[in-house]
Every structure is written in structure tokens, then in C-alpha cells.
Amino acid sequence: MSLPKIVLAASLLAATSAYAQSTSGTLVVVPAFAEVVHANDQAVASFNIEEQDKDKAVAASRVNQKMKQGMEIIRREDPQAALKTQGYYTYPVYAEQRPLPNGAVVKPQLTGWRVGQSLEVKTLNLAGLSKTTAAAQKVLALAGLNFGLAPATLRKLDDERIAATYKNLGERIASIAAAMGRNRADATLDTVDFEGSGNYAGQDRAQAAPMAMKSMRMSESASVAEPSFEPGETTLQMNLVGKVRFK
Template sequence: MKKILGLFLFCVLTASAHAQQMNAGSQVLVSGRADIKVVNDQAVISFYAEEVDKDKTLAATRVNQKMKTSIEYIKQKYKGIELSTHNYHSSQTYEEVASKNANGMPIVKQQANGWRVGQYLDLKTRDLKNLPAMVAYLQKTLALNNVRFEVSDELSKRVEAERILAGYKNLNERIAMIAQAMGRQASDFIIDSVDFEGGAIDRSPDRTYGRFFTSTVSNVRSDKIVEPDFEPGTSVISIRVDAKLRVK
């Protein structure tokens, strides 16, 4: 332990001596960082419709009808919801048919027996209060693919000032620590330039990310879907501030 402490003191004294020998005009690069935790205020929900039929036209018609009915319901019932459809697809389905080859040996062949048609519908909304009822209703017609929660652009703009101030504060704290480690004062450094977007804005969900689950209720009718429970969780909005310092 004494050897480790001695080595540490030696390194500190060496760094301090070197720092004091730095010529005026020498440059030092410093980065600060801040993480702002924000409650998610927006949900992105993905549904899909899929039908299988021997007749491709019939399968496509049923998918189209499901999508049309669902979109019309959302537009009439709710306001401010962004809708987008994507990944409209159709492909043949196959079944295995047993047969024999020219030598009489049993083989299995893939034989087309129908068509699979599907389409996805994505919704983006900040109306989290009515989200459970909307999701439960749409599940009567569409299949739920996934739900995720995030920070909206509007909320991100509102916390922009807090994000910048926190990043700049951390930068100054690091400058003070570096100056102390180098045996100098923070006032010995002049800031030549500051980049508030040294790193891309990160809105990564933290460990309390949004999730949902459906309650289990006994003696519920088969045609009634219980509303899911949602917990939007939080996200972390980060910033990195890079500064170029010059020794006086």
C-alpha cells in the first residue's frame, strides 16, 4: 500500500512540475458532459395485419379492409396522432408434400398452397392518457407488434437550456480539477473555443425504459380485450462540451 501511495505522489508531483514548466500559449483540450433524465412523453406503437388465403385477392382485401377501418377509427376518435403505413408485402405459402423419386425413394417436396399478405401501421402520439384504450380497441382488428416510449422533439427543446447549462457547468468543474492537478489556477487558462455539440445528442432510454403489460383478469369475455397498463419510463438526454484552452 505504501509503495502504491508513494508512486501516486510521485506521479502527482511530476505532473505538477511539468505543468508549471508549460510555456505560455500551450494548449489543453478538455471535455465536459451532462446527462439530463427526462420522463418520456411520447409513444410509438406498431401494429400489423396479416391474412393467409389460397386466393391472393381475398387475403389482400381483408388486410386492406382492416387497415382502412383502423385508420378511419383513429382519425375520427383521436387528434394529433401521426400515422404511417409501411412494409406492405405478399408472398406464397408452401406445404410439404410426400412423394417418391424416380428410384422409388420417399422424398418431401415444397408445394405452393396459398398466399400471405400483410401490412404494418405505426402510430406516434403524446396522448398517453388515452393510449391504453386505443391500443385495446385496435387489437380487436390488428395485431400489436411493439410499443416504445421516447422523448418528443417539443420536450427536448424545452430542456435544451438545462442541457447546455449542465454541460457547461461540468466543463468548468473539470477545468478546475485539471488546473488543480497541474498545480495551477483555473484563471491560468484562457478558453479559445467551445463546441457544445462535440457529441451527437443522445436520447438513450435508461434502465427505467418504457414498458407495458396486460392485466390478467378472470372470467373476461373472449371478445373483450383488457386495457394494457403502460409505464412510459424515462430517457437520458446527453451533451458533450469540448473546449480548447490556452495557458496564459
Template sequence: MKYLAAVVLLACAAAHAESLPTNGTLVVVPAFGEVTHVNDQATAILSVEEIDKDKAAAASRVNQKMKQGLDLLKKADPQASLKTQGYYTYPVYAEETPPQPGQPLQTRKLRVPASWRVGQSVQLVTVNLDNLPKTVAAAQSVLSLNNLRFGLRPETTRQLDEQRIAATYQNLNERINAIARAMGRKVGDAVLDTVDFEGSGNYSGNRVEVTGARVIANATNVRAAEVAEPSFEPGETVLSMRLVGKVRFK
């Protein structure tokens, strides 16, 4: 009898849950979409650094090598965009021996630089990825490759924006259909009240999230006349979008 009574109560509860009215219900539905594209642009940072007791000598060698490096980059990839940056000059001091216990403190002397460190960097932006290993190898005869990353050209990103919006809106429709079935309602009973492509509000996160495959290369300054070509894999970039829709059931 106790078992039978429990079954009856559960059946009543289920019937009550199924008959829960949903007329006029407003449902907030987040949706997501993303598109993937092979990276078609590379940004490389190359630099040169010299250390010398003579500040002028160090600066002179840096200036000469940077000029040689720029000429090599322009010759290897004439269509690349170049921008010099990060010129620095600062002193390097010799390490001072700390006083031993019981040794009297000497009068502090004016510190004199033991040498000078001078350096400069150049940024290269190119879409010629097939020729990139050859370009970098040519410049590495006088410059060091400090950083390399791949991404999408602005033109490519704009072209993919329409696909990203379509994928996100399709996901919204799929989720609305699933919610309607779960609520025991027909999709035709639902009216799309609001579509927020900005993703604003407490229920949403960032509008666009861009994550790309990145390749980082670190290299020391190479003095050889010729450098073997490095190997790079551009990878791909995923462009994602989030929107929030409000659906009201009749």
C-alpha cells in the same frame, strides 16, 4: 543511513515535481452534460395478417380489417398521426418429403403455393399518452400490436437543448477548476482557448447521444369484440452531450 538517504531522495524528487513549470501549458479537457425528461410521445406499430388458399380472399380480409382498424384509431385518438406501411403478399409452400435412400429421383415438378400470406401495418404517433391504452385496446379487436416505443416530441427536444448545453459547459468549468488545483495553479491563470461543441477530433466521441426508456409490447391477433386495456409506462429519456475545451495556462 540507507533509510535516511532514501527519504532525502524522495524529498528531492517531490520538490522537483512540485516545481515543474506549467507556464504556457495547453490542456485538453473533455466535458459531459445531460438532461432527463419524461417521455411525451408514443409510436405504435399495429398490423393484420391473413393466410388463405385463395390469394384474393386473404387480401380482401386484410384490406377490410385494416380499414376497420384505421377507423377505430381515428375515433379513439383523432389527433394522432397515422401512416400505413409494409403491405406484403407472398406464397406459402407445403413441406416436401425428402427422397428415401435407394428411392429413384422423380422428375422435379413445378411448385404450387399451398396458401398465400397477406399483411399490412400502420404506424400511429400520438402525444395523448393518457388515452393510449384505450386507443390500443380499441384497435386490438381487429389489429395486432407489434411494437410500441416512447420518446420525446421534437419540440421538447429543442427546448431541452439549451439546458443540455448549459449543463455541459458547467461541467467544463468544474473540471478546469479541478485541473488547476491539481497543477497548483490559480483558475485565473487559465485562459479558455477553444470550446468544441461539435466534439470533433481524435479526443472526442459522438456529439449527442440519446437514450430513452422503451416499452415493447407483442400481441397476437385478437378476434374478440372487446379487448382489455394494456398497461404502459412511458419512462423517460436522457439527452447527453460531449464537448472538448482547450485551456492554456499563462
């Protein structure tokens, strides 16, 4: 090797050594990210019933009977579904008042009562959801439907995204070490912060967008065609921040 080449190689070696030496004791903050995707396997449907009559007891009786009938239909079609009644209300209905020319105030005239109740249905039986919904719609109105992940699935996916995020952290540390001219073995993981990135509880995209549906009243004898549903999928993300110190 000629003298100029020897001098150049020695200079590069010295520069590399000096560069590597300058990173000794360096604390590096490393962000990591990962996500897992899973098909939605749970549906939460909201049904309601509302009746109006001049007799409050009559309106309430019809609501109670139809809610009971609707629940029986749903339990028959989907025995494993979890049902929860909620939102029972009773409101007075007044006749529309037109303002008098002299500005006098007319006492509102009670014309009837409006009574209603809601029912929440959680199910994992997505294959039979359309059939169950159509059967229930003969009595109840479908007010809303959300697709998401069952609790057991969420726990399983949480393990997966933690592992995937931690793996990404290791890959980034290796890349940073290579860029700094250091060995991966020279890096010591000092801190792993799963909250420092701002990924606090409730910010994951773990819920699918709700499918809003207009509530419609139907007669008990009406036949309802089965609706079409696409459960879609849910993406769960995770961020973490690791602090790495080089020897």
C-alpha cells in the same frame, strides 16, 4: 517570528512562486460531461394485420377492410395521432412437401395466399394510449411499442445539456487552476470541441429500449382488456473537450 520560521516561510513562498511560474503558457486539455433526464412523452406503436386464403383477392380484401377499420378506430380514439401505413406484402403459400423414397422432386403445390400490412402510430397522448390500443386490438394486432421523446422535447433538452456540459467545463477549469496554484482568471479558453470526445450523432442514449410484444390475431368482435404501459424516461448525455491555456 523566529529565524527558522522566517526561512521556512520564505522557502515555501519561493517554491510556490516557482511552481506557479512553471505553469505559464501551459496548454491543458479538459474533458467535461453532463446529462439530462426527462420522462418519455411520445409513443410509437406498430400494428399489423395478416389474412390467409386460397383466393388472393379475398385475402387482400379482408386485409384492406380491417386496416381501414383499425385506422378509423385509432383516429376516433386519438385524433392527434400520426398514422403511416407501411409494409404491405403478398406471399404464396405452398403445401408441405415430403421427400419421396426415390429422391424425386415434387412440384410445390400452391394452396393459398398470405397478405398483410403494417401501421405505424405516433402519439403524444400517453394517458389515452392503453384505451386506444385496446380498441385497435379488436381488429389489428399490436406488434411493437417504443417510448421516447418528442422532437420539440429533444430540442429543448439539447439546449439544457449543452448549457450543463459547458458549466461543467467551467467548474473543471476552476478546479484545475486551483490545483496548479493559479487563478481562474489566468486561464484562457482556447478551444471547445463538442465532437473530440467521440460523442458523435446517434450515440446518445436517447431512445428507450423497445418493448417487444408478440403479435396476436383476434376476431373483430373480441373484447380486449386495456394493456398496461410505463413510458419510463430517457437520459441524454453530452461530452466535450476544452483546451485551456494559462498565462
